[in-house]
Amino acid sequence: MITKTPFDRREFIxxxxxxAGVASLPGFAFAQGAKVxxxxxxxxxxxxxxxxxxITNGFKLAIEENGGKLGGRELEYFxxxxxxxxxxxxDNANKLVTRDKVDVLVGTVHSGVEMGIVKxxxxxxxxxxxxNAGAGAATGALCAPNIFRTSFTNWQxxxxxxxxxxxxxxxxxxxxxxxxxxxxxxxxxFKEGFTKAGGSIVKEMYLPFPxxxxxxxxxxxxxxxxxxxxxxxxxxxxxxxxKDWQAAGLKGKIGLYGSGFLTDGILDAVGDAxxxxxxxxxxxxxxxxxxxxTFRLHYAKTYKLQPDVYAVQGYDAGLLLVAGMKAVKGDMxxxxxxxxxxxxxxxxxxxxxxxxxxxxxxIQDIYLRKVVGKENKVIGVAHKALADPARGCKMG
Numbered sequence: 001m002i003t004k005t006p007f008d009r010r011e012f013i014x015x016x017x018x019x020a021g022v023a024s025l026p027g028f029a030f031a032q033g034a035k036v037x038x039x040x041x042x043x044x045x046x047x048x049x050x051x052x053x054x055i056t057n058g059f060k061l062a063i064e065e066n067g068g069k070l071g072g073r074e075l076e077y078f079x080x081x082x083x084x085x086x087x088x089x090x091d092n093a094n095k096l097v098t099r100d101k102v103d104v105l106v107g108t109v110h111s112g113v114e115m116g117i118v119k120x121x122x123x124x125x126x127x128x129x130x131x132n133a134g135a136g137a138a139t140g141a142l143c144a145p146n147i148f149r150t151s152f153t154n155w156q157x158x159x160x161x162x163x164x165x166x167x168x169x170x171x172x173x174x175x176x177x178x179x180x181x182x183x184x185x186x187x188x189x190f191k192e193g194f195t196k197a198g199g200s201i202v203k204e205m206y207l208p209f210p211x212x213x214x215x216x217x218x219x220x221x222x223x224x225x226x227x228x229x230x231x232x233x234x235x236x237x238x239x240x241x242x243k244d245w246q247a248a249g250l251k252g253k254i255g256l257y258g259s260g261f262l263t264d265g266i267l268d269a270v271g272d273a274x275x276x277x278x279x280x281x282x283x284x285x286x287x288x289x290x291x292x293x294t295f296r297l298h299y300a301k302t303y304k305l306q307p308d309v310y311a312v313q314g315y316d317a318g319l320l321l322v323a324g325m326k327a328v329k330g331d332m333x334x335x336x337x338x339x340x341x342x343x344x345x346x347x348x349x350x351x352x353x354x355x356x357x358x359x360x361x362x363i364q365d366i367y368l369r370k371v372v373g374k375e376n377k378v379i380g381v382a383h384k385a386l387a388d389p390a391r392g393c394k395m396g
Contacts, residue, residue: 035076036325036332039096041107041117044081047235048109050265052081055131055314057303059106062318065298070321071330078102082113089116097124103332104129106317109310111135111154111182118142127338131317132310136185139359141392145339148360150316150347152282153388154185154232155192157259160366160382161230161280162193165257170227172202176217177232178209186232186259194230202226212240218248229254234261239269246273260284260369260376264309267374274371282362283309283351284369284378295350307350316349316362323347359390 040059042052056079063075078100080092089112096102097120104127108114114133121128121144128147130138134154138147165173173194177183183206191201202224205217221229233241238261245256251273260281263274295315299307307315320342327341328334343356354364366383369376 035074036070036104036330037100037102038075038077039100039102039105039107040077040079041082041092041096041105041113042079043084043109044079046084048084051109051132051310054305054308054310055106055109055317057299057305058307058311058314058316059131059318061299061302061311062315062322064302066318066322071325071328073325073330082108082110084110084113086110086112086116089113090120093117093120097121097126103127104321106131108133114138118144118147121146125335127332127335129317129320131313134182134185136388136391139361139388139393140390143359143390143393143395145395146335148320148342148356150320150362151313152364153361154182155189156361156364156386156388157261157281157366158186158189158230158232159193160368160386161257161259162190162195162199163197164278164280164368164382165228165230165255166194166197166199170255171199172226173199174203174205174221174224174226174229175201175231176205176221176229177207178211178237179206180209183209183232187230190230190259210237212237214241214244215248218244218250221254222248222250226254229256231256231258231262233258234264235266238262239266242266242270242273242277260309263369263371263376267371267376275373277371278379279369279376280366280382281309281369281376282364282366283312284367285375286377287350287352287367289350289352291348292350309351312350316347316351316354319347319349320345320356357387357390358395359388359393361388361390363387 043049044052080095082092096105106129109132111133114135118138130149132151134152136153139149175187177187245251256277258279260279262279263277296307323345324338324342328338347354352365354362357363363385365381366386367378368380368382370379
């Protein structure tokens with residue numbers, strides 16, 4: 001005969017409360033073996049596809065070098081190709097945050113897409129690490145405790161070239177860029193550094209993005225005869241400008257300078273036209289440190305590719321997350337402690353050690369580089385430990 005135990009409602013409520021209490025304890029979920037959900041929102045097709053792949057490779061390499069775990073927890077990746085399309089940015093970010101419920105959103109390359117990500121993560125509180133996009137607002141007026149950057153602001157690589165040129169006695173400069181956010185912010189950075197050091201901007205020139213009809217502008221530059229020209233271009237546009245500059249007979253007559261994206265990744269395409277061009281950037285060829293040598297060797301061995309600045313930024317995004325997760329032993333519910341650990345981390349980077357500013361940007365050395373053959377050779381440090389001014393950032 002089976003004896004039925006009388007149902008005790010008070011006992012049930014007590015037991016249910018106890019279970020609920022355990023489930024709500026910090027770390028309960030990950031103690032049950034839950035994986036850290038990493039969202040990668042990067043361009044995997046189109047113009048910037050190579051950059052997205054390099055960032056992904058670098059990020060995964062950093063995790064792999066640290067045992068393949070974060071604070072003792074396994075990882076699971078969720079990827080979205082953002083196509084470098086700002087119009088799809090909010091929907092794409094929401095796919096990762098709402099549908100995939102990622103713990104961390106890593107992205108992106110395009111500044112316009114980054115603005116969409118920032119909107120979503122500010123609303124959701126999701127931890128966000130930006131491994132490239134230089135939009136100033138992301139860590140300026142729209143800064144937040146959960147938003148971190150491991151690359152640069154558009155202002156940062158350009159600002160030091162102003163003093164470099166002024167120190168050489170260059171007084172009058174023409175600026176040239178595409179008429180879009182990244183170009184305008186880069187030019188503003190250079191202008192600030194150059195005018196502060198006593199130089200003057202003779203003329204500011206713009207092309208609609210992504211036009212490469214440089215010829216009329218180069219003719220005008222030749223007639224102005226400035227001491228130098230400072231530009232912001234990247235990729236195919238940069239390659240076309242450098243070749244057109246040589247074809248117009250300006251090479252060797254007027255100095256052409258820019259932030260380092262001008263000559264990164266395009267040297268094979270332009271032949272000798274880029275020889276001698278000087279740029280400023282937070283990475284370059286020939287940084288003779290054990291860390292950089294080991295990184296380059298490991299990356300090349302793992303991916304059968306040579307790493308670039310984008311791979312370094314992805315790698316450092318991984319190192320930053322490793323540092324934060326180690327401090328909280330994988331418990332992402334401890335947001336305050338996690339963010340504090342990321343803020344105070346000293347990143348042993350291939351570019352050189354760097355720390356995080358209060359606005360969550362790298363405080364980093366900006367190198368002076370010169371094109372020598374097929375390399376952007378580091379020839380000096382244009383500015384030690386430079387922090388972006390992060391204007392408009394009110395953290396908290």
